[in-house]
Amino acid sequence: MYGTHSKRDMDIEYQSQVPILRPSIHARRAKITVKFQDLYGFTVEGNVDDVNVLNEVREKVREKGKVWWALEASKGANWYLQTHVSSTLKTSLKFSALVNAITLKKLIRKGIPPVLRPKIWFSLSGAAKKKSTAPDSYYEDLTKAVQDKVTPATKQIDHDLPRTFPGHPWLDTAEGHAALRRVLVAYSFRDSDVGYCQGLNYVAALLLLVMKTEEEAFWMIAVLLENVLVSDCYNKNLSGCHVEQRVFKDLLTKKCPRIVAHLDALEFDVSLVCTEWFLCLFAKSLPSETTLRVWDVLFNEGANLLFHVAMAIFKMNEEELLTVHHVGDVIHIIQRCTHQLFDPDDLLTVAFDQIGFMTTTTISRQRKKQEPAVMAELDQRLRRLNSIKADDEQ
Amino acid sequence: MATSRNKNMNAKLVLLGDVGAGKSSLVLRFVKGQFIEFQESTIGAAFFSQTVALNDATVKFEIWDTAGQERYHSLAPMYYRGAAAAIIVYDITNQESFERAKKWVQELQAQGNSNMVMALTGNKADLLDARKVAAEEAQTYAQENGLFFMETSAKTAANVNDVFSEIAKRLPRLQPAQNPSGMVLMDGPAQTPATASCCS
Ligand SMILES: Nc1nc2c(ncn2[C@@H]2O[C@H](COP(=O)(O)OP(=O)(O)O)[C@@H](O)[C@H]2O)c(=O)[nH]1
Ligand SMILES: [Mg+2]
Numbered sequence: 001m002y003g004t005h006s007k008r009d010m011d012i013e014y015q016s017q018v019p020i021l022r023p024s025i026h027a028r029r030a031k032i033t034v035k036f037q038d039l040y041g042f043t044v045e046g047n048v049d050d051v052n053v054l055n056e057v058r059e060k061v062r063e064k065g066k067v068w069w070a071l072e073a074s075k076g077a078n079w080y081l082q083t084h085v086s087s088t089l090k091t092s093l094k095f096s097a098l099v100n101a102i103t104l105k106k107l108i109r110k111g112i113p114p115v116l117r118p119k120i121w122f123s124l125s126g127a128a129k130k131k132s133t134a135p136d137s138y139y140e141d142l143t144k145a146v147q148d149k150v151t152p153a154t155k156q157i158d159h160d161l162p163r164t165f166p167g168h169p170w171l172d173t174a175e176g177h178a179a180l181r182r183v184l185v186a187y188s189f190r191d192s193d194v195g196y197c198q199g200l201n202y203v204a205a206l207l208l209l210v211m212k213t214e215e216e217a218f219w220m221i222a223v224l225l226e227n228v229l230v231s232d233c234y235n236k237n238l239s240g241c242h243v244e245q246r247v248f249k250d251l252l253t254k255k256c257p258r259i260v261a262h263l264d265a266l267e268f269d270v271s272l273v274c275t276e277w278f279l280c281l282f283a284k285s286l287p288s289e290t291t292l293r294v295w296d297v298l299f300n301e302g303a304n305l306l307f308h309v310a311m312a313i314f315k316m317n318e319e320e321l322l323t324v325h326h327v328g329d330v331i332h333i334i335q336r337c338t339h340q341l342f343d344p345d346d347l348l349t350v351a352f353d354q355i356g357f358m359t360t361t362t363i364s365r366q367r368k369k370q371e372p373a374v375m376a377e378l379d380q381r382l383r384r385l386n387s388i389k390a391d392d393e394q
Numbered sequence: 395m396a397t398s399r400n401k402n403m404n405a406k407l408v409l410l411g412d413v414g415a416g417k418s419s420l421v422l423r424f425v426k427g428q429f430i431e432f433q434e435s436t437i438g439a440a441f442f443s444q445t446v447a448l449n450d451a452t453v454k455f456e457i458w459d460t461a462g463q464e465r466y467h468s469l470a471p472m473y474y475r476g477a478a479a480a481i482i483v484y485d486i487t488n489q490e491s492f493e494r495a496k497k498w499v500q501e502l503q504a505q506g507n508s509n510m511v512m513a514l515t516g517n518k519a520d521l522l523d524a525r526k527v528a529a530e531e532a533q534t535y536a537q538e539n540g541l542f543f544m545e546t547s548a549k550t551a552a553n554v555n556d557v558f559s560e561i562a563k564r565l566p567r568l569q570p571a572q573n574p575s576g577m578v579l580m581d582g583p584a585q586t587p588a589t590a591s592c593c594s
Pocket of ligand 1 (some may be wrong): 518
């Protein structure tokens with residue numbers, strides 16, 4: 001039966017398949033690139049240092065788990081689900097909810113233990129609430145109703161299934177493809193303005209690996225697109241994505257003026273590398289655990305976090321970026337950095353501590369400012385293309 | 395833009411064309427000499443670089459392999475802005491992809507720079523039995539629009555390197571005088587790329 005398959009069993013399967021990583025002395029000497037599987041079954045290439053970092057990260061994840069278990073013991077099970085400060089609460093309860101919310105924010109920035117992720121994400125993101133407003137059988141009914149339909153969206157989804165994390169031990173199997181297909185197809189019918197947008201395949205695939213069930217992955221996609229991210233990111237002309245790119249450029253100019261001035265001189269548009277980050281929520285760029293750490297915070301604190309992370313990637317490479325003079329070198333530096341960010345704390349420390357404060361209102365104002373400009377630009381392009389067509393017919 | 399220092403120049407090149415025409419396969423063939431059936435799908439565009447050696451100079455191509463469904467085309471200007479060259483790819487077994495290629499040519503003409511070297515490439519030339527677009531038709535179109543035209547196969551490697559070396563020759567700084575624009579090259583001499591690097 002679909003929708004109930006436990007991904008947890010699967011995770012455990014991986015863990016047992018993953019060999020204990022003990023790089024040979026030869027590899028260590030020669031700095032050879034080795035291939036290995038990470039916590040979520042992705043094959044990564046790196047050198048021996050990367051393997052060691054990954055092993056340390058595993059250890060840190062285990063250590064962090066202990067903090068959470070200790071808190072659970074003192075505050076009660078599920079305390080982290082009681083952080084909503086509602087006006088109906090008694091004052092004393094309000095206070096404890098507030099304390100919990102503050103504690104939780106700090107904890108989440110340090111990482112949610114993988115076993116708690118499904119529960120915490122589902123609740124904090126608002127997915128649980130969204131699901132509760134729909135009939136119990138919503139996902140099952142929707143999936144059944146649309147399974148044999150063929151639309152441009154389903155065709156594109158079918159095209160992309162074997163191209164989504166090819167080689168992954170579960171995602172790239174018939175079972176994995178089928179689950180990913182059901183989630184994406186179901187969503188394409190839920191929101192026909194979005195239908196299916198490439199990029200969502202990577203997001204949904206990673207959600208499938210994390211969440212307990214396919215159904216929960218579906219609701220996570222729904223809450224992401226409908227509530228967490230800015231609207232219209234994935235619509236038919238990606239207008240929301242264009243807006244985010246412009247807002248990001250403005251923020252980066254304020255926070256890292258030297259980098260921006262240098263890249264401008266090279267005629268390098270930062271969107272050349274950022275578009276993928278924003279559309280795949282880093283799933284295609286960062287190692288899996290690092291991506292999931294970004295998502296931990298995304299679901300608790302909201303979409304502005306994406307700006308912090310993107311900026312951190314530039315900031316971390318500031319000195320090196322300033323020394324290069326070719327577009328290819330810029331891309332190489334950025335991609336090498338993102339692919340090797342095996343320790344999530346390296347990235348998140350910069351994102352939280354070195355970028356400085358950006359208020360939600362400032363960012364919202366920026367978005368409002370950019371929207372008309374983006375619409376005008378998209379409209380202009382359409383009109384130009386249509387006028388070409390009109391010329392054709394004459 | 396093409397920028398040159400001595401005899402070595404850098405040139406930004408963009409590949410445009412219908413989904414499935416074979417853009418990524420052409421790039422992979424040119425940059426790595428490989429052909430792979432299922433590559434990870436690209437969001438926006440993937441970047442590659444590859445150097446072509448001409449007689450007395452080298453051209454380092456900075457290649458943007460664009461990808462994605464129709465809605466991603468709204469991002470295309472970011473990739474072709476300032477490009478020195480463009481390869482517009484269609485699939486010879488798919489008439490629709492040829493029509494789409496013409497649209498890209500028009501879009502580039504409408505707002506690209508007028509010095510941009512443009513190549514029209516009919517890919518999958520190995521699938522002769524399934525041909526839907528006549529070479530003559532594409533050739534005529536190319537001539538009328540000031541592009542050069544070749545049929546290629548990313549699968550067999552036929553003409554792939556040639557498209558890039560021909561572009562290299564035609565770039566403003568290096569263009570030899572005897573190369574009239576619109577000249578049709580069906581099988582030029584193969585040029586072996588000198589160095590390869592890729593980061594996508
Ligand atoms: N027979 C044949 N197939 C090709 C050739 N080039 C690409 N293909 C196939 O066509 C499909 C689409 O190719 P791809 O490079 O992904 O196209 P893109 O969407 O334009 O990047 C893939 O299945 C390729 O294997 C070719 O020259 N000959
Ligand atoms: Mg492609």
